[in-house]
Amino acid sequence: MPRIPFKYRITAAIFTVAAIVLAIVLSQSLNQYLNGSRDQIAEHEQATLRLLGEFARIALLTTDYDVFQPQLEQVSNLPGVSIILLADDRGHIVATSRPSWIGQFLSSKPINVDTGWKLLPLANISGQLGTLAIQFSDEYLINLHKQILTMAIIWSLSGLLLIVLISLLAGHILTRRLAQVTRAAEAVSNGDLSARAAVNGLDEVAELSRVFDTMVHKINDDRSQLEQREQYLSLTLDSIGDAVITTDANGCVTRMNPVAEELTAWQNSEAHGSPLPDVFKIINADSRQTVTNPVEKVLATNKIIGLANHTVLISKQGTEYQIADSAAPIVDDNGKILGVILVFRDVTQQYKVEEALRRSQKMEAIGQLSGGIAHDFNNQLNIIIGYLDFLNEHFTETEKPYKWVQTATKAALRCVDLTRQLLSFSRRQSTDKTVVNINNTFEDLQAMISRSLTPEIDVQYFLADNLWLTETNTGEFQDVIINLVINARDAMPHGGKIVIETANKTLDKDFITDNLEINNGEYIELTLSDNGKGIDKKDLEHIFEPFFTTKPDGKGTGLGMAMVYGFIKRYDGHIHIYSEPDVGTTIRLYLPRSITVEVESEKTNQHTTLPTGNESVLIVDDEIHLTELAQHFLSELGYRTQIAENAIQAMEILEKDPTIDLLFSDVIMPGGINGYELAQQATQLKPELKVLLTSGFTAKASIENKQKKFNTHLLSKPYRKSDLAKRVRLALDDES
Numbered sequence: 001m002p003r004i005p006f007k008y009r010i011t012a013a014i015f016t017v018a019a020i021v022l023a024i025v026l027s028q029s030l031n032q033y034l035n036g037s038r039d040q041i042a043e044h045e046q047a048t049l050r051l052l053g054e055f056a057r058i059a060l061l062t063t064d065y066d067v068f069q070p071q072l073e074q075v076s077n078l079p080g081v082s083i084i085l086l087a088d089d090r091g092h093i094v095a096t097s098r099p100s101w102i103g104q105f106l107s108s109k110p111i112n113v114d115t116g117w118k119l120l121p122l123a124n125i126s127g128q129l130g131t132l133a134i135q136f137s138d139e140y141l142i143n144l145h146k147q148i149l150t151m152a153i154i155w156s157l158s159g160l161l162l163i164v165l166i167s168l169l170a171g172h173i174l175t176r177r178l179a180q181v182t183r184a185a186e187a188v189s190n191g192d193l194s195a196r197a198a199v200n201g202l203d204e205v206a207e208l209s210r211v212f213d214t215m216v217h218k219i220n221d222d223r224s225q226l227e228q229r230e231q232y233l234s235l236t237l238d239s240i241g242d243a244v245i246t247t248d249a250n251g252c253v254t255r256m257n258p259v260a261e262e263l264t265a266w267q268n269s270e271a272h273g274s275p276l277p278d279v280f281k282i283i284n285a286d287s288r289q290t291v292t293n294p295v296e297k298v299l300a301t302n303k304i305i306g307l308a309n310h311t312v313l314i315s316k317q318g319t320e321y322q323i324a325d326s327a328a329p330i331v332d333d334n335g336k337i338l339g340v341i342l343v344f345r346d347v348t349q350q351y352k353v354e355e356a357l358r359r360s361q362k363m364e365a366i367g368q369l370s371g372g373i374a375h376d377f378n379n380q381l382n383i384i385i386g387y388l389d390f391l392n393e394h395f396t397e398t399e400k401p402y403k404w405v406q407t408a409t410k411a412a413l414r415c416v417d418l419t420r421q422l423l424s425f426s427r428r429q430s431t432d433k434t435v436v437n438i439n440n441t442f443e444d445l446q447a448m449i450s451r452s453l454t455p456e457i458d459v460q461y462f463l464a465d466n467l468w469l470t471e472t473n474t475g476e477f478q479d480v481i482i483n484l485v486i487n488a489r490d491a492m493p494h495g496g497k498i499v500i501e502t503a504n505k506t507l508d509k510d511f512i513t514d515n516l517e518i519n520n521g522e523y524i525e526l527t528l529s530d531n532g533k534g535i536d537k538k539d540l541e542h543i544f545e546p547f548f549t550t551k552p553d554g555k556g557t558g559l560g561m562a563m564v565y566g567f568i569k570r571y572d573g574h575i576h577i578y579s580e581p582d583v584g585t586t587i588r589l590y591l592p593r594s595i596t597v598e599v600e601s602e603k604t605n606q607h608t609t610l611p612t613g614n615e616s617v618l619i620v621d622d623e624i625h626l627t628e629l630a631q632h633f634l635s636e637l638g639y640r641t642q643i644a645e646n647a648i649q650a651m652e653i654l655e656k657d658p659t660i661d662l663l664f665s666d667v668i669m670p671g672g673i674n675g676y677e678l679a680q681q682a683t684q685l686k687p688e689l690k691v692l693l694t695s696g697f698t699a700k701a702s703i704e705n706k707q708k709k710f711n712t713h714l715l716s717k718p719y720r721k722s723d724l725a726k727r728v729r730l731a732l733d734d735e736s
Contacts (some may be wrong), residue, residue: 013118014167015164017315024193030149030179045134045606048081049120049132050120051578053122055068055124056095056552060088060129061129068096072084075134081135082136083103083133085097085101085106086131087130089127089130091106091131093109106133115321118134118136146246174204177209184216188219193219197217198656221369238257242344243256244259245279245340245341245344246262246330247339249337249339251275251276253271253273253498254273255268260344260652264315267314277344282323284310284312291311293340294306294326298327298328298329298340304326308685311323311369316559321346321348322346322350322351323345326342327340327341342474376413376720379623379625379626381412382718385409385412385413386629388412391405433571434473435469436470437469438526439464439467448478448482454495460498460500461500466504467502467504468593469524469595470524470593471592477567480564482565486560488528488585492530496532498528499529500527501526501529502523502526502527503525504522504593507520507522508520518573521593523573524591524592527584529585529586530587532585534584534585535577536579540579544561568589571591573592575588575589609720610726611637612637612638613639616640616641616659616661617661618642619631619642619643619661620664621643622645634664637728642660646671647669647674648673650678650682654686658687660689661689662690662731664694665678666695675710690734694700694717713730715727
């Protein structure tokens with residue numbers, strides 16, 4: 001049904017009311033007029049009847065009807081008079097406005113009061129004279145009524161037209177102001193809160209306009225405050241370092257902050273309205289099974305839910321992040337759940353740090369254990385080798401016992417190599433190091449590498465030009481390369497290819513982020529690759545542990561990679577291994593760049609004659625057999641010796657005997673005072689005293705800065721007579 005404008009409805013209402021009122025008034029007025037007209041006509045009829053009756057009486061008395069006839073005809077021409085007749089006392093019509101009726105009896109005519117006839121009996125003193133009859137007609141009254149009604153209708157229509165015009169004008173004036181309010185309301189409903197009705201005046205419409213404008217102004221203020229709060233909320237969410245996702249009560253995404261967009265690789269606009277599991281895909285890091293979405297648990301329990309450890313988020317692009325998160329319900333004042341807020345963060349780096357720390361602590365513990373074992377083993381080896389050297393001097397080369405001693409000595413020296421590898425893994429401080437170009441080192445190594453490999457294995461070298469220098473121990477570096485080459489050889493029993501590369505590398509922060517055990521900076525990169533059988537992931541976790549090997553029983557000691565690891569850590573480097581089963585292995589070593597000029601290594605003169613002396617030496621060691629062995633060695637070399645089992649005994653001897661020239665002490669000793677502390681106290685007592693320390697493992701010894709000078713003369717266990725002779729002489733002759 002079409003909508004009728006309000007102003008037309010007002011006009012129609014006014015017109016209808018005015019028409020009804022006018023009709024009622026007009027009807028009553030006409031009725032009153034007609035009633036009054038009838039009364040006047042009735043009086044006029046009686047007056048006419050009486051007036052003409054006098055003339056009729058004279059005519060009846062005189063019987064001169066011709067004189068009465070003109071008067072009769074004159075009256076019959078009056079409005080409202082139809083027929084006039086005069087009858088004598090015998091009922092004969094003697095005069096009439098209808099000449100044909102003369103002479104006829106009055107009773108023969110249809111004279112009836114109901115048809116408008118009025119009769120006037122005429123008489124005098126002598127008696128009845130006759131009857132005057134006049135028929136009055138309503139036609140005049142009817143015509144007059146029609147004329148008046150016509151005029152009334154004309155005036156009524158004119159009045160109604162005027163009323164319509166006035167109504168339209170009034171409706172326009174009224175609705176024009178209401179239309180202002182209506183247009184303003186429509187504009188507000190369409191979002192234009194700047195619209196105002198702005199109707200002036202003191203009437204109700206103006207008051208309505210003012211109330212409306214005030215309401216819109218308040219809505220505008222409330223909306224501005226709401227927008228400010230929304231903006232503040234958006235800025236707050238966007239500024240949070242954690243990722244935030246909110247959902248509705250159905251678990252569909254309603255909002256994401258930039259961190260969440262970055263981690264999920266979904267934009268807020270494209271994720272809006274999507275089910276959370278489509279955007280927030282999480283799995284268990286260990287089992288790789290899908291994890292139940294926390295939002296579902298929150299909606300079901302109305303409680304805060306946290307993810308279990310080892311949860312991985314898979315982004316839209318397939319990137320995986322280790323995350324920690326919690327989800328909480330969004331609840332209104334009535335306790336109804338409106339949605340869920342999910343807060344999570346990327347803890348991948350934290351897990352890497354924890355994993356690196358765990359691995360470092362594990363390797364440190366293994367190093368301490370292996371170093372301690374090697375220390376005790378070295379002491380026993382030192383005794384065995386020492387006495388084998390004594391026996392060696394008591395037999396000639398042709399005697400069988402001489403060969404037995406040689407075989408035992410070789411076996412003992414093999415054990416020395418094993419303990420040296422253990423100590424290399426556990427030792428955290430570098431030994432003698434020089435500035436070297438490892439490309440030059442490979443010139444000496446190539447022949448050794450070739451001898452270590454089978455003919456079926458091809459070795460290719462890609463050594464960078466202008467390779468930077470690094471500081472390392474050349475002998476240890478060569479041992480590392482040979483170990484890696486032998487491992488590659490064993491991984492290719494049927495032949496293959498080994499590629500050795502060197503390059504200058506600058507490690508930036510992005511590299512450090514994924515490899516937490518190294519600092520950024522400039523490094524020499526050494527890469528050794530093979531296409532052997534590779535190493536699976538679970539074995540890679542243990543590859544640097546001492547005695548762990550992937551080789552068959554009897555094929556390896558499990559100390560090679562432990563030695564490589566110890567070497568890299570001693571020289572502040574880094575090692576990275578990538579391997580795929582049945583594809584091959586790539587090992588990258590990173591050694592820090594040195595800005596020091598390369599130093600040519602000096603050739604050591606080999607002395608066939610052992611140096612001797614006659615100085616006094618104080619031997620300190622808690623292992624009595626080692627003490628006795630050292631005493632035998634030094635006595636044979638011409639030195640005067642005294643022995644002590646601990647630091648306290650040594651200090652007592654030093655206080656009593658001022659002639660002692662050299663303190664030869666083990667580093668690790670019971671009693672709370674190690675070799676460094678003993679050397680410190682002894683040189684304070686006797687500043688000119690020379691010191692030579694010996695140890696198979698120094699990690700347990702706490703060294704202060706002022707004690708580091710004693711590292712200048714440090715003899716590693718197990719030592720042979722020749723080693724001891726040279727180091728004692730070197731320490732005694734040192735003038736520094």
